[in-house]
Amino acid sequence: MLFFVIAPGTIVGFVPWSITDWQLRPAFFGFEALRLAGAALVLLGLILLVESFARFVWKGFGTPAPIAPPTKLVMTGFYRRVRNPIYVGLVTIVFGEALILGDDRLVVYAAILWLFFHFWVLVIEEPTLERSFGDEFANFRANVPRWLPRLTPWPGSAKDQAS
Secondary structure (H helix, E strand, C coil), X not given: CHHHHHHHHHHHHHHHHHHHCCCCCXXXXXXXXXXXXXXXXXXXXXXXHHHHHHHHHHCCCCCCXXXXXXXXXXXXXXXXXXXXXXXXXXXXXHHXXXXXXXXXXXXXXXXXXXXXXXXXXXXXXXXXXXXXXXXXXXXXXXXXXXXXXXXXXCCCCHHHHCC
């Protein structure tokens, strides 16, 4: 729980606040409805984040924290649509905040954040998952996209569906 508050809280709370001081700027392109779209993105991102984080505990018997990684590969819930729903959720929240506040600096921060996550996944996370879960991860990787969600959930194996 502490990791949840510190890591995502810093990424979507403290850093955006330090950049913007939560000051509203004019809406992008003068289109106030983008603020509502931003609020919807923040809500969607929070749902992805909280559900996927909790799933690490329920199904993976661990956490997203590197010091307590899951002992089982998580392939249920949002993980049936996208391999990295926590990272997708975090970037979605920051982009939503950018739309709400009308602040292009948060758009840049969201892009940098995604690039960092992409690098982290390629260099650290996926090789670690490959070593830890072997063919199970290879099958998951072959069927579930890294960043852009599948329109239909991956059915997984019969064993996964029982989970």
